[in-house]
Amino acid sequence: xxxxxxxxxxxxxxxxxxxxxxxxxxxxxxxxxxxxxxxxxxxxxxxxxxxxxxxxxxxxxxxxxxxxxxxxxxxxxxxxxxxxxxxxxxxxxxxxxxxxxxxxxxxxxxxxxxxxxxxxxxxxxxxxxxxxxxxxxxxxxxxxxxxxxxxxxxxxxxxxxxxxxxxxxxxxxxxxxxxxxxxxxxxxxxxxxxxxxxxxxxxxxxxxxxxxxxxxxxxxxxxxxxxxxxxxxxxxxxxxxxxxxxxxxxxxxxxxxxxxxxxxxxxxxxxxxxxxxxxxxxxxxxxxxxxxxxxxxxxxxxxxxxxxxxxxxxxxxxxxxxxxxxxxxxxxxxxxxxxxxxxxxxxxxxxxxxxxxxxxxxxxxxxxxxxxxxxxxxxxxxxxxxxxxxx
Amino acid sequence: xxxxxxxxxxxxxxxxxxxxxxxxxxxxxxxxxxxxxxxxxxxxxxxxxxxxxxxxxxxxxxxxxxxxxxxxxxxxxxxxxxxxxxxxxxxxxxxxxxxxxxxxxxxxxxxxxxxxxxxxxxxxxxxxxxxxxxxxxxxxxxxxxxxxxxxxxxxxxxxxxxxxxxxxxxxxxxxxxxxxxxxxxxxxxxxxxxxxxxxxxxxxxxxxxxxxxxxxxxxxxxxxxxxxxxxxxxxxxxxxxxxxxxxxxxxxxxxxxxxxxxxxxxxxxxxxxxxxxxxxxxxxxxxxxxxxxxxxxxxxxxxxxxxxxxxxxxxxxxxxxxxxxxxxxxxxxxxxxxxxxxxxxxxxxxxxxxxxxx
Numbered sequence: 001x002x003x004x005x006x007x008x009x010x011x012x013x014x015x016x017x018x019x020x021x022x023x024x025x026x027x028x029x030x031x032x033x034x035x036x037x038x039x040x041x042x043x044x045x046x047x048x049x050x051x052x053x054x055x056x057x058x059x060x061x062x063x064x065x066x067x068x069x070x071x072x073x074x075x076x077x078x079x080x081x082x083x084x085x086x087x088x089x090x091x092x093x094x095x096x097x098x099x100x101x102x103x104x105x106x107x108x109x110x111x112x113x114x115x116x117x118x119x120x121x122x123x124x125x126x127x128x129x130x131x132x133x134x135x136x137x138x139x140x141x142x143x144x145x146x147x148x149x150x151x152x153x154x155x156x157x158x159x160x161x162x163x164x165x166x167x168x169x170x171x172x173x174x175x176x177x178x179x180x181x182x183x184x185x186x187x188x189x190x191x192x193x194x195x196x197x198x199x200x201x202x203x204x205x206x207x208x209x210x211x212x213x214x215x216x217x218x219x220x221x222x223x224x225x226x227x228x229x230x231x232x233x234x235x236x237x238x239x240x241x242x243x244x245x246x247x248x249x250x251x252x253x254x255x256x257x258x259x260x261x262x263x264x265x266x267x268x269x270x271x272x273x274x275x276x277x278x279x280x281x282x283x284x285x286x287x288x289x290x291x292x293x294x295x296x297x298x299x300x301x302x303x304x305x306x307x308x309x310x311x312x313x314x315x316x317x318x319x320x321x322x323x324x325x326x327x328x329x330x331x332x333x334x335x336x337x338x339x340x341x342x343x344x345x346x347x348x349x350x351x352x353x354x355x356x357x358x359x360x361x362x363x364x365x366x367x368x369x370x371x372x373x374x375x376x377x378x379x380x381x382x383x384x385x386x387x388x389x390x391x
Numbered sequence: 392x393x394x395x396x397x398x399x400x401x402x403x404x405x406x407x408x409x410x411x412x413x414x415x416x417x418x419x420x421x422x423x424x425x426x427x428x429x430x431x432x433x434x435x436x437x438x439x440x441x442x443x444x445x446x447x448x449x450x451x452x453x454x455x456x457x458x459x460x461x462x463x464x465x466x467x468x469x470x471x472x473x474x475x476x477x478x479x480x481x482x483x484x485x486x487x488x489x490x491x492x493x494x495x496x497x498x499x500x501x502x503x504x505x506x507x508x509x510x511x512x513x514x515x516x517x518x519x520x521x522x523x524x525x526x527x528x529x530x531x532x533x534x535x536x537x538x539x540x541x542x543x544x545x546x547x548x549x550x551x552x553x554x555x556x557x558x559x560x561x562x563x564x565x566x567x568x569x570x571x572x573x574x575x576x577x578x579x580x581x582x583x584x585x586x587x588x589x590x591x592x593x594x595x596x597x598x599x600x601x602x603x604x605x606x607x608x609x610x611x612x613x614x615x616x617x618x619x620x621x622x623x624x625x626x627x628x629x630x631x632x633x634x635x636x637x638x639x640x641x642x643x644x645x646x647x648x649x650x651x652x653x654x655x656x657x658x659x660x661x662x663x664x665x666x667x668x669x670x671x672x673x674x675x676x677x678x679x680x681x682x683x684x685x686x687x688x689x690x691x692x693x694x695x696x697x698x699x700x701x702x703x704x705x706x707x708x709x710x711x712x713x714x715x716x717x718x719x720x721x722x723x724x725x726x727x728x729x730x731x732x733x734x735x736x737x738x739x740x741x742x743x744x745x746x747x748x749x
Contacts, residue, residue: 022512023512025511025539025540025558026497026511026512026520026540029497029511029540029542029558030475030497030511031715032715033469033709033715033718033719033742034709035693035694035709036540036542036558036693037668037693038668038693039558148514149512149514150514151420151514152512152513152514153513153514154420154424154514155420155423155424155427156424156427156428157427157475157495157513157514158423158424158426158427160423161419161420161423164416164419165416165419165420168412168415168416169412169416171408171412172408172409172412175405175408175409175412176405178401179401179402179404179405180405228601231601234587235587235588238588240582240585242519242535242536242537242538242582243538244538244559245519245538352601353600353601353602356600356601357599357600357601357602360599364601
């Protein structure tokens with residue numbers, strides 16, 4: 001119940017946020033008249049803000065043990081940010097503040113939400129629980145742009161309508177969270193809660209968790225971002241840029257469909273093996289980019305493999321993390337895990353761009369294919385040990 | 392899982408919130424639609440909001456023919472009541488002798504026979520922006536999907552080729568933004584090339600980076616050749632391109648949004664002020680390489696200029712505050728070397744000017 005309701009909250013919230021994301025450039029540039037380069041600066045902020053907020057929110061959540069409430073603050077901040085966009089006019093500083101507030105809200109809600117999912121499912125069903133949540137979440141992200149286009153069509157292109165409705169939708173998501181999601185019951189035996197600082201310290205001494213965080217970072221460092229994969233696909237096959245938006249829709253669709261079954265599989269055969277398998281799908285994708293056989297075939301392969309990769313990693317990693325983490329440091333641990341993965345991925349994109357600029361697309365892809373295979377091979381014993389720890 | 396207390400009050404509150412959300416949203420959207428429909432209804436001649444005739448009225452059609460017999464200018468109006476509509480106006484009275492078309496564009500360029508009109512996605516064609524090729528009656532001859540938010544467009548002087556640049560989000564590397572530029576063949580009404588697929592060379596050597604972006608094409612009179620901006624992290628270069636050879640050559644540093652004068656003697660472009668996010672208008676002689684700043688215009692200018700005549704350019708300026716109807720105007724400035732004359736507001740509540748001389 002909790003997992004489904006958290007999934008529904010995410011679905012509704014993602015409709016709201018993707019509604020805004022899909023119209024924001026056009027709204028700011030054409031309805032408000034700001035210059036494209038100013039928009040570039042504002043849009044850049046979308047990237048950085050979330051990480052710090054996520055780590056802090058993890059710490060606060062574990063200290064208070066109020067998962068639902070901390071998550072609610074994050075959801076509310078994002079709703080508020082859209083009011084900010086409506087009121088900001090063309091002043092870049094205010095626009096930037098509104099965009100930053102949205103990112104901070106997203107950072108704040110991630111850790112308590114994932115911790116709550118993990119606390120609401122039986123140990124043996126964690127993969128499935130995260131899979132269900134990610135499916136619902138991704139469906140919302142797909143519906144958002146459609147809702148925005150529907151509103152633009154209906155109101156004869158009134159961008160403010162999209163923003164106003166997105167605020168309402170975001171508040172509705174918050175209402176679902178507040179009404180139907182419950183915090184886990186605290187152990188009724190009045191044992192004194194363990195000292196929080198001590199719990200955080202133990203996080204660093206927790207060997208399985210440390211190993212998993214290292215795995216997440218290393219595997220992240222061989223994972224090239226979607227946009228670079230699509231760019232490589234275009235260079236390798238000459239795919240017309242017009243089809244780019246299609247890639248951004250089709251990949252989440254595969255992800256949404258696969259996330260549930262893959263989560264179930266993870267609970268059956270061991271989450272660590274599904275994580276490894278997901279990275280093998282990524283390796284296949286890199287190989288496909290090296291042997292292009294026509295834009296459509298390669299494109300379809302890239303979409304399918306990337307969708308499967310996300311299904312096998314995005315929910316499976318926190319599921320795996322949850323079993324290595326005691327309840328007292330669950331939210332903190334999951335936020336550290338996510339940040340480790342993000343740091344790895346940032347490194348991957350920088351390295352890939354560097355190789356591409358100094359050599360060729362082929363060279364960069366081949367190097368990452370080799371690095372990915374070596375990384376998975378080297379991490380297999382670690383992943384196997386993680387499996388023992390988390391049985 | 393049995394709840395510990397009766398969920399009823401919370402549930403009732405939730406149902407209420409849901410009903411209010413849904414009903415409120417629907418009511419709001421319907422009222423906004425009605426407002427939009429009211430705005431789109433042609434205003435009567437007594438209305439002060441939009442005193443100019445519409446192109447589909449008898450008066451409008453007659454005025455349009457008269458305007459087109461003389462030098463005229465197309466532009467995107469941001470006046471209330473005609474926001475986003477293409478306006479055709481006499482060059483000697485662009486705020487007064489004008490006709491409002493039913494075509495809505497975000498960026499446009501027009502020639503003697505045809506025009507190109509870029510529209511950000513507006514829900515009409517689903518999730519796509521589009522480039523529309525239109526004739527002089529504003530009929531859409533073709534609509535091509537675009538992969539992002541439109542920012543620049545140009546028609547070649549012989550009206551054979553057009554270029555459209557869009558701004559793509561969600562595709563960041565470590566550059567500040569990503570663009571895509573497409574060349575459209577107006578004879579076949581198809582998109583023929585993406586500039587990123589052309590080969591680029593610098594100092595005679597091939598030159599390639601992952602974060603290459605092209606924008607701001609300006610055509611020579613031979614439409615197969617053009618100038619454009621090649622940008623990547625921290626660098627902006629002027630390139631000259633050939634559509635036949637599918638090749639580009641780097642010519643100069645720190646040049647953005649070039650605009651070639653009709654006689655091809657000068658290029659006006661925006662030049663980044665070091666260590667800032669501002670640009671000033673500069674002028675370049677492509678033959679010879681002399682460069683100077685447009686002395687009279689000292690504001691931050693972010694536009695690809697349009698040539699009014701051999702010595703003056705038009706461009707949009709957004710004032711710091713206010714709604715576009717008050718703050719977004721087209722200005723005029725002389726560009727000759729040694730001339731320091733303050734710019735003059737040329738069209739109010741407008742952007743994307745396109746000058747046509749019959």
